[in-house]
Amino acid sequence: MVTVAAAVSALTPRFAAAGIDTARLDARLLVAAVAGIRAQDILLRPDLELTVEAEERLAEFARRREGREPVSRILGARGFWTLDLEVGGATLDPRPDTETVIEVVLERRKTPPGRILDLGTGTGAILLALLSEYPQAVGVGTDLMPAAVDLARRNAARCGLGGRAEFLLGSWTDGVTGPFEVVVSNPPYIPAADIPVLEPEVRNHDPLTALVGEDEDGLGCYRILIPKAVAVLAPGGLLVLEVGIGQAPAVTDLMNAAGFEHLQVRADLGGVDRCVSGLLPS
Structure with missing residues (x-):
């Protein structure tokens, strides 16, 4: 042996x-x-x-x-923030870069939110991590993929958060009733032309529907979801979006045009501008 x-x-x-x-x-x-x-x-x-x-x-x-199959997919689980999450073929494999979204919410939200919305929730990673930090909050996650919604529900139960997290099948805010104090999203943002040069762990194992952003520049999802977030955010509400390499300026412009104030860009641990955040006027 x-x-x-x-x-x-x-x-x-x-x-x-x-x-x-x-x-x-x-x-x-x-x-x-x-x-x-x-x-x-x-x-x-x-x-x-x-x-x-x-x-x-x-x-x-x-x-x-x-x-080149990722370890998390081989083992069926991935650590994210302080949680241990089940992963599956219908969703992105949660990555440390996305933890930047959690950090930004914790830094920018001066009072604990009552309701949190996660658009395109996938495994539920972002929403569940935030609920673990805000024990009085409840949250809603939406996703287009039935298998993703089922997986997110299992992860909520796995993390002991099932009583405070609701997951809905639908496109962005369809079927969602506001207001929310915080809206977060890690939408598909990679231009289709860039898929062939991605690492095999990503291009061969993450679902393309969760990777490829709409429109040639990959920014189509932001053009859709930012106005939808405005409609469900409370006055003074916080929107935090993960973005791809080089996309922060364009997403900042989109949020500014939608009326967000006090816009900030936050880099991940690798030095890449990874999140854009802003507040609605109170």
Whole structure:
């Protein structure tokens, strides 16, 4: 039998040869999953031996990762903010960059919101993270995909937030009744022409409907959802939008034209301008 430390050492160069930048981390996550321990426990228990069944599962996991399937999709779960979320083929794989949306809401919302709306909720990640930070708030998430709505509901229950989160099937604010103190969204924003150059983990495993923005410049969803957000936001309400690389100036202009004030752009940890936010007049 192989030990967990030896398994990590064996997988790391294989993943690196496949072009995976996070080779050692991914190896640790997969080995820990089949061993039934936390990834950090590999350092504490390096001589723990894998069972035959665990080795067989690891071989399958390794094959999939070498094919550039994301670890989260292999394991069926992803950590986001302080939550552990189920992921599925109908939604984007939540990424750390999107946590910038949570940070902006927490910084800009001076009083706890009563109601939060998440447009294009996917896994429910943004809404559920905000509800975990605002224990008195309730929220609504909308999505066009029935499988996404079902997944978001399961994640709400998984996180103990099912009683405060409602997920609706529909386009943007269709069927939604305001007002909300906070509206958030991570809409599709990648121009279709850019899809072929994305990392295989994204272009081959995230659904195109959640990636490709409307209109040639990828900004079509913002042109639609910003006016809709105005209609359901309370006076003084906050809108926070995730944006793609280089899109912050254009989205800022769209929000300004819709009447938002005190517009701000926030970079993610990688230095990319990732969020545009603004307040409706009180």
